[in-house]
Amino acid sequence: MSDDKTLREALAERLAAGGRLRSPRWRRAVLDTPRHEFLRGGYFRRVDGDGPTGWEPVLSDDPAWLPGTYDDESLVTQIAGTVAPVDIHGRIFRAPTSSSTLPSLVVRMLEELRLEDGMRVLEIGTGTGYSTALLCHRLGDGLVTSIEVDEDVSARARTALGAVGLRPRLVVGDGLDGYPEDRPYDRIVATCGVLDIPPAWLAQTRPGGQILATVCGWMYSSELARLTVDDGVAHGRLLGGQVSFMLARPQLPPPLGMLPDLGQGEEREALVGADDLDDWTARFVAQIAAPRTQRILIPREGGETWQVFLDVDAGSWAAVRRDGRGWTVRQGGPERLWDRIEDHLTRWRKDGSPELDRFRITVTPDARTITWSS
Structure with missing residues (x-):
């Protein structure tokens, strides 16, 4: 039995045992x-360290290449829109743009x-x-x-x-x-x-x-x-x-460009803390309210970090920071992003914080609506 056939059989067994292959x-x-055969050009292996995430090529002459192609992992095959594994000697510190899921x-x-x-x-x-x-x-x-x-x-x-x-x-x-x-x-x-x-x-x-x-x-x-x-x-x-x-x-997000002056806008006590969005489902709910909003971290003087939510196209923004034991939000632009996010998260929690498999979606040529059942 060939090595790759054995690896295919082992992969099928793992997928079946995990309930994916039925x-x-x-x-x-x-x-x-x-x-x-679909990874003959190699793939990139992630290398983590103290700095930014790096990627190094694994080519077909590497002993790790063949077994790696049958791991249940996404394998990055392109970096920065043009760079293939055969193009790199050493490491590259750019974002992946294509992969084998x-x-x-x-x-x-x-x-x-x-x-x-x-x-x-x-x-x-x-x-x-x-x-x-x-x-x-x-x-x-x-x-x-x-x-x-x-x-x-x-x-x-x-x-x-x-x-x-x-x-x-x-x-x-x-x-x-x-x-x-x-x-x-x-x-x-x-x-x-x-x-x-x-x-x-x-x-x-x-x-x-x-x-x-x-x-x-x-x-x-x-x-x-x-x-x-x-x-x-x-x-x-x-x-x-x-x-x-x-x-x-x-549909990739636009460049952030020049950030807003966070000293402007209107400030109030926040009803929802920015760290609530560390939860995957809560963040999805926030995106229903503000799907074209980017979330970035901005260090401030004194070691403080603000979480900034920015809709580049609309020109709206919200900066959320800890204030003692609570949170404060400052908002600017034509819309109040954090007001919308808070409203959705509050209603979702009131309904018992349902999981995503209880969400319904309706799509027309002009709009998308996502709701949930309590």
């Missing part, structure tokens, strides 16, 4: 699909799609092509369309898919626009986070079809949502589990 059809897909999340999402034979699927975010290959194994190449915004990433995925004998339709473009040529789709699945479900996805999903995507905000709490589309409107719920993906590149 159906025989998907188990067969995992056993038959060599993940290492951890297999347990890939198969969880594929199971959540509830696919049936003959269904047509649009995948948003080809990445390495591994999840695309699993979809092809289940449905056949002719029913899978995958779109990727990065031409180089798409080219590498095409090569890997070809190496294992698969020929789905691969498209280079903005996945937020979908791909109307192959519509309607029975399923749309996104392997990137989105602030809003794009109207194009609603229009390209057949009535009764479903969209599976991770909704999030710029405070980086996110959750997987399954939506059913009917008459151009999608209804569904969040599935729970703290699912996180890199944001779709067109």
